[in-house]
Structure formats: C-alpha cells, structure tokens
Amino acid sequence: MRNDTKLLPFAIDVRIIADCNMSCPFCFGPLRTLSIMPIDKAEEIIDIISSLNSRAIIISGGEPTLHEDLPLILKYAKSRKLLTVLSTNGLKLLEIIDEISNYVDWISLPIEAHSQSEHSKLRIGDKKHFNIVLDNMKYIRSNYSNIKLKVGTVVTKLNKNFISSIPDLFDSTIMPDVWKLYQVSYSNFALINKDNIHISNEEFDELSIIAEDHSTRHGIKFVTYSNRERNGKYLFVNPNGDALVIKDNDEYVIGNFFDNMDDVVSLSKRYVNTERLMDNFNKSYS
Numbered sequence: 001m002r003n004d005t006k007l008l009p010f011a012i013d014v015r016i017i018a019d020c021n022m023s024c025p026f027c028f029g030p031l032r033t034l035s036i037m038p039i040d041k042a043e044e045i046i047d048i049i050s051s052l053n054s055r056a057i058i059i060s061g062g063e064p065t066l067h068e069d070l071p072l073i074l075k076y077a078k079s080r081k082l083l084t085v086l087s088t089n090g091l092k093l094l095e096i097i098d099e100i101s102n103y104v105d106w107i108s109l110p111i112e113a114h115s116q117s118e119h120s121k122l123r124i125g126d127k128k129h130f131n132i133v134l135d136n137m138k139y140i141r142s143n144y145s146n147i148k149l150k151v152g153t154v155v156t157k158l159n160k161n162f163i164s165s166i167p168d169l170f171d172s173t174i175m176p177d178v179w180k181l182y183q184v185s186y187s188n189f190a191l192i193n194k195d196n197i198h199i200s201n202e203e204f205d206e207l208s209i210i211a212e213d214h215s216t217r218h219g220i221k222f223v224t225y226s227n228r229e230r231n232g233k234y235l236f237v238n239p240n241g242d243a244l245v246i247k248d249n250d251e252y253v254i255g256n257f258f259d260n261m262d263d264v265v266s267l268s269k270r271y272v273n274t275e276r277l278m279d280n281f282n283k284s285y286s
C-alpha cells in the first residue's frame with residue numbers, strides 16, 4: 001500500500017522570481033526584496049514535488065519571463081512529466097514562446113477590461129499591454145495548437161463596470177479555452193491599495209452571474225475564484241523556497257522546501273484541502 005503521509009497536493013504554484021516589469025495595484029505576488037530562485041533550486045523543487053506525487057506545476061512570479069532560465073525550468077518540469085502552466089503578464093512572452101512551446105501546456109494571460117484605457121488603470125507599466133496580450137493570444141492560436149490559453153481577470157472597484165464585455169474581444173483567432181474571474185484579495189501589494197480596489201463578496205457574486213452569461217454566449221468556459229472559497233486551495237512556493245498556504249484569507253508560511261520538508265508535507269495536509277485544490281485546478285486547466 002502507498003504511504004500517503006509523504007504526498008504533496010496535485011498542483012503546486014512555484015514563484016521563481018519576485019521581480020516584475022509591471023506594478024499592478026492588486027498584485028499579491030511575493031515582496032520584491034526576495035532574490036531570484038536559481039535554476040538548481042528550481043530543479044530541486046521539481047524533483048521533490050514530482051517524487052511526492054504532485055502532477056502539475058504553475059510557474060509564476062513576479063514575472064517569470066524575467067528569469068533567464070525559464071525555458072530550462074519548464075523543460076525540466078516536462079522531463080519529470082508534470083503538466084506545466086506558465087502564468088505571465090505577456091510583455092516578454094513572444095521573445096521566448098518558440099523556445100518553450102514544447103514544454104508548456106497552458107499559458108495564463110491577464111485582461112482586466114474590455115478596452116485598453118480601462119485595462120491600463122489596473123495593469124500599470126506598459127501602456128500597450130492590452131494589445132500586447134491580444135497579440136500574444138493571436139500568435140499562440142496561430143502557431144501552437146498544443147498550448148491552451150487561460151485569460152484571468154481580477155475584479156476590483158476600478159474595473160467592475162468593464163468586466164462583462166471582455167468576451168466580446170474574443171473572435172476565433174484569439175479565443176481562450178478558459179476565462180477566470182478572480183475577486184481581488186489582500187496580500188502584499190494589494191493590501192496597501194485595499195481602499196482603492198476593494199469589492200464586496202456580494203458585488204463579486206452579482207458580477208460573476210452576468211459575466212458567466214456573456215461568457216457562455218460566446219462559448220467560453222467560465223470559472224470564478226472568490227475570497228469566500230480561497231482558503232485551502234493553493235500551495236505556493238516563494239523564490240526562497242518558503243511554502244505558503246492560504247489561511248484566514250491571507251498567506252501563511254508553513255515551512256521551507258530546502259530546510260524543512262517535513263513541515264511542508266505535514267502542514268500542507270492540514271491547510272490544503274486537496275479536493276478543493278484539485279477542483280479549482282481542474283476547472284481552470286482542463
């Protein structure tokens with residue numbers, strides 16, 4: 001019989017870099033003071049999670065395309081037979097997409113509103129970002145039928161009136177496989193900006209119903225992630241190896257992948273609900 005006490009959750013979110021080339025007010029990425037995760041440490045984590053029964057890795061940051069070894073990290077994860085997801089803002093994606101195309105199963109890109117002007121209020125750092133994301137989607141759809149696309153939208157006070165029209169952007173050349181709405185949550189940078197971006201649970205629920213209707217009419221699979229269902233759905237790894245779970249709607253360090261894996265394994269069992277994590281993952285990436 002297999003020893004289930006040694007297992008980790010099905011999917012692990014690994015933040016390989018804290019740095020980013022944007023500064024979004026709702027960002028819940030790791031604090032930028034953390035150093036980049038060296039490739040040997042990234043490979044060590046991949047070895048650990050694949051040996052402890054994880055089957056999927058979501059590579060994020062910060063902005064993971066700023067990590068010069070991202071292609072090698074994805075290649076290594078694929079060599080360990082992990083399903084791979086790259087979560088990126090897309091600014092530099094086209095510079096590496098041809099190199100990573102055989103090693104990435106899903107790419108997740110952000111669109112925050114139906115127009116560049118509204119989108120730019122939340123995605124700060126490059127005024128052309130909205131069109132760059134659409135260009136990314138078109139390029140991937142034209143060239144890589146093996147890569148699936150998820151579009152993510154963080155719902156805040158600033159864009160709540162411009163959400164439901166987002167599916168109107170998608171014609172057959174840029175149709176995503178999944179559109180996911182995230183209720184803004186308050187860790188790290190987002191906590192600092194909470195007063196300007198807060199949206200209530202009730203507002204998010206109402207918007208989700210309207211958005212789902214639009215999404216369904218366009219034939220796009222629709223998923224939501226609200227703060228009420230946030231606890232227990234993720235196991236994150238920061239660039240320094242710290243493992244984090246969501247507890248009481250905030251991030252909580254349970255151990256470190258390089259120093260005390262016993263704590264990571266035992267506490268992830270306490271704080272990660274494997275069924276809810278798998279349900280969240282499967283809805284987002286299948």
Ligand code: SF4
Binds near residue numbers: 023024028029061089
């Ligand atoms: S939300 Fe993403 S793109 Fe925006 S600042 Fe944070 S890591 Fe960068």
